Amino acid sequence: MTDIEDRPAERTRARPVRDGMALGLAVGTSGIAFGAAAVGSGMSVAQACVLSLLAFTGASQFALAGAVATGGGLIGGAASAILLGSRNALYGLRLADLLPRRGARRLLAAHGVIDETTAVTLAQPDPAAARRGFLATFATIYVTWNLTTLLGALGAGRIGSPQSLGIDVIGPAAFLALIWPRLRAGRTERAVGLAGALIALAATPVLPPGMPVILAATAALAGAVLAPLPEAT
Amino acid sequence: MTGVWVAVLVTAAGCYALKLTGLVVPRGVLDNPRVRRFAELVPIALLAALVAVQTFGAGQSLSLDPARLAGLGAAVAALLLRAPFLVVIVVAAGTAAALRALGVA
DSSP states (O other): OOHHHHHOOOOSHHHHHHHHHHHHHHTTHHHHHHHHOOOOOOOHHHHHHHHHHHHHOHHHHHHHHHHHTTTSSSHHHHHHHHTTHHHHHHHHHHHHSOOOHHHHHHHHHHTTTHHHHHHHTSSSSSHHHHHHHHHHHHHHHHHHHHHHHHHHHHHHHHHHHHTTTGGHHHHHHHHHHHHHHHHHHHHHHHHHHHHHHHHHHHHTTTSOHHHHHHHHHHHHHHHHHSSSHHHHH | OOOHHHHHHHHHHHHHHHHHHHSSOTTTTSSSSHHHHHHHHHHHHHHHHHHHHHHHEEETTTTOOOHHHHHHHHHHHHHHHTTTTHHHHHHHHHHHHHHHHHTTT
């Protein structure tokens, strides 16, 4: 995502569509990892697919699958999955002026407000290009993510136990990969990540599953209140 | 299984509601730099917590699974080598699977 933001803006009609489709295809195929992890954790193929169709935000979906895997803790699992989706609300604040303002089109556009569409949309030089970039990214990633979720879910059901395939490592590896660029961004980011991990581990023996992860949000609060703000961008 | 369906639908409804909220709330909420900073840091804290819990957690207890640790270590190595997302996942799962198949861990 960063290389798209760093790239100099080009005022061509095709550019936002091409960028959006490339990112959508690259990231959308990781639906195969989600489908495999979801079924490996004990969800049905239908549950994995409905989650991809209706929730359509990767980190939250992996979080719920993880809660199902640990057995029970579904309330905490759903709560932490929804809390993980809260960053999409903040993306929406930034995208509101660029997307349809009202009616059915706004309701549809809202479903596409995620990490990747935000990155492409905000990288465009003008509102028209931003709308084309958003639509291309949303459409590509939605189709790819849902098709590969189905493939991963069907595949996981047919080949061996989740443990023997290392599927229990997919969730943590995926989360680590998702926050990796942010951890490289600065010292506060790394401190917040480390503190969040330690808070969750410390709380695991004493809180119901799912809740330790929510408690880790206090690390972000501390980082936002106590640490110096980065240079304005 | 019914409980999982409820969790799936509640999660889907909650995630959609949050996406829509951002598009409909009044402007200016992000004008406060500390609020904006909190929004940036929340995913880092939560995802790091998930990495830790899913690596070391077993229900409400903590445990060390050597194959899982090795898989995560392989993911870190792949990330340091700037591997794409899907490669990181395959390397991590493949390492854990290989170690278990060999009976090493």
